[in-house]
Amino acid sequence: MEHAIQEITFHHEPGGKEVVSKIIRTTVILSVITIIELGMGLGMYAIPMAAGLKLFLKGVIVILSLAKAFYIVGVFMHLGEEVKNLIMTIVVPLLLFVWFIAAFLYEGNSWKNLRNTYNPKQAVTAPAAPHEAGEHH
Amino acid sequence: MATAQAHTETKWWSGGKSPFNVEYGKLMMWYFLMSDAFTFGAFLISYGTIRFSQNYWPDPNEVFNAFPLAGHANLPLAFVSLMTFILIVSSVTMVLAVHAGHNMDKKGVIKWMIWTVIGGIAFLGCQAWEWTHLITGDHAVMINGQIENIGTTVTMNPWGPAANVAAHDGHHVGTPGPVAFGGYFFGITGFHGFHVASGVVINIVMLIMAINGTFERKGQYWMIEKAGLYWHFVDLVWVFVFLCFYLI
Numbered sequence: 001m002e003h004a005i006q007e008i009t010f011h012h013e014p015g016g017k018e019v020v021s022k023i024i025r026t027t028v029i030l031s032v033i034t035i036i037e038l039g040m041g042l043g044m045y046a047i048p049m050a051a052g053l054k055l056f057l058k059g060v061i062v063i064l065s066l067a068k069a070f071y072i073v074g075v076f077m078h079l080g081e082e083v084k085n086l087i088m089t090i091v092v093p094l095l096l097f098v099w100f101i102a103a104f105l106y107e108g109n110s111w112k113n114l115r116n117t118y119n120p121k122q123a124v125t126a127p128a129a130p131h132e133a134g135e136h137h
Numbered sequence: 138m139a140t141a142q143a144h145t146e147t148k149w150w151s152g153g154k155s156p157f158n159v160e161y162g163k164l165m166m167w168y169f170l171m172s173d174a175f176t177f178g179a180f181l182i183s184y185g186t187i188r189f190s191q192n193y194w195p196d197p198n199e200v201f202n203a204f205p206l207a208g209h210a211n212l213p214l215a216f217v218s219l220m221t222f223i224l225i226v227s228s229v230t231m232v233l234a235v236h237a238g239h240n241m242d243k244k245g246v247i248k249w250m251i252w253t254v255i256g257g258i259a260f261l262g263c264q265a266w267e268w269t270h271l272i273t274g275d276h277a278v279m280i281n282g283q284i285e286n287i288g289t290t291v292t293m294n295p296w297g298p299a300a301n302v303a304a305h306d307g308h309h310v311g312t313p314g315p316v317a318f319g320g321y322f323f324g325i326t327g328f329h330g331f332h333v334a335s336g337v338v339i340n341i342v343m344l345i346m347a348i349n350g351t352f353e354r355k356g357q358y359w360m361i362e363k364a365g366l367y368w369h370f371v372d373l374v375w376v377f378v379f380l381c382f383y384l385i
Contacts, residue, residue, distance in 0.1 A: 019236055027229045034225070038218055041384045045198035045213055058385040065380040069373055076232045076369045079167075083149065086157040086164070090171055097178055104182045108189030116192065 026075045033064050166363045170370045173332075177374050180328065181381050184321040191315045195296035197383045200289070203270050217383050220263045221375065227256025228372040231340075235365040238358025243347065246361060250344040253368065257337035264330050268323070277310045284310060291320045322382060329378050332371045339364050 040057050074080040079087055149156040157164055188194050198213035205216070230252040237245030275286035276295035287293045297314035343364045352358045 016240075020233070023229060023232055023236070027225070030225055031222070034218070034221055037380075037384055038214055041214060042198070045196065061384050062380065065376050065384075068376050072228070072369055072373045072376065076228055076372075077366055083156070083158045085149065086159065086167070090167055093171060094174065096175075100178065100182055101185070104186045105189050108186035111186075111190040112192065115190070 022075065026071050030068055030071055033068050037061050037064050160359055163359065163363055163366070166366050170366060173370065174374075177325075177328070177377070180321075180325050181377060184317075184325060184381060187315075187317045187321065191317070193298050193314060195294070195314050195318055200271075200296050201267075201383060203274070205266055214383060216263065216267065217379065220260055220267075221379055223256055223260045223263065224372050224375050227253050227260070228369055230256060231365045231368045235358075235362050238352070238361040241353070241358070243350070243353055246347045246352075246358060247344065250340060250347060250361070254337055254340050254344060257333055257340065257368075261330060261333055261337070264326065264333075268326075271319075271322075279310055279312050287313075289319050289322075291323055292316060294318045325378060326382065329371070329374055332374065336364075336368050336371050339367060 040061055044054050044057055079090065147154075149158075201217055202211050202213045203216065204210065204212045230249045234246050234249035234253060237249060271289040274288055276288070277284050278287055278295045278297070279300040280287075287295050289295060294314040294316055295311060296318065297312040300310045300312050343361055346352060346360065347358075352360060
């Protein structure tokens with residue numbers, strides 16, 4: 001057992017003042033981003049604006065939230081200080097969310113469009129010609 | 138990232154050392170949090186799908202505009218901002234407790250853990266108030282040609298489009314909105330609140346162990362670090378709950 005594998009081969013430096021100042025800097029960044037997000041959210045409510053601009057602001061708020069997530073995970077949870085392979089085993093599976101979000105929101109939107117354009121009368125009174133039946137299920 | 142770069146010269150996989158350079162419990166906490174992220178992600182994406190499938194969805198600025206002791210003042214998002222800042226601050230006190238643990242500073246750990254527990258309880262108190270306000274706060278709604286007063290629950294939603302009638306007392310009258318709104322709101326904020334509540338319990342246990350000197354005798358404060366990961370994750374999830382339910 002003299003060659004037992006040690007779980008922790010390198011210890012992170014305990015650090016002193018500079019760690020605390022990094023925590024304070026991150027706190028300020030998180031607070032400022034939150035205030036900007038709130039300002040934009042209230043702006044969309046208080047100021048009449050075009051739907052396109054509203055959508056753009058919502059997109060900006062989503063990106064700002066991702067920045068907040070990056071700071072919380074990277075600094076507060078110290079993921080940035082771990083071994084690169086460990087970071088990858090956490091981050092790479094989360095990439096599934098890209099497909100997950102795109103596919104399901106597309107699905108929801110399509111559901112709405114189908115419901116809005118669905119006409120029960122048309123479906124009953126317009127049978128497809130026999131040779132087209134396969135295409136129109 | 139800079140430290141990870143500096144370590145790349147080490148041959149992690151040549152044997153004799155742990156390739157991920159972390160303690161087993163901490164690694165498993167990370168994988169648990171990753172799976173929990175998928176659970177929350179699935180809930181939020183389900184909410185997004187239903188919201189995208191509706192022609193009308195309530196404006197959060199109209200739904201969440203109340204503040205304790207402020208009567209009927211229109212204060213959009215004010216209370217939820219307070220909740221967000223409470224959670225951010227309790228996350229900061231947690232990271233300070235972890236930092237104190239790295240320095241074997243028992244008094245520091247105890248002090249910052251107490252603040253973290255207080256922050257968690259304050260957040261839960263705010264959420265209890267918000268839920269109560271939504272469930273019991275009546276709103277005039279036109280249902281089957283009659284005006285009824287209903288609150289926001291998992292089966293009722295008074296936040297629909299405005300009705301074509303002017304109420305006799307000048308009050309705003311709406312129509313029922315999509316029922317899914319209440320179900321998703323209470324379901325997802327409730328699941329998050331459950332995480333906060335269990336995090337508070339875990340933090341209280343850590344606090345008691347720190348006061349008893351358990352970690353000092355062990356010679357390390359790794360347990361505080363693991364509890365800290367969980368607590369930061371709760372804050373992380375709130376960033377997205379806040380985004381999906383209140384901001385956009």
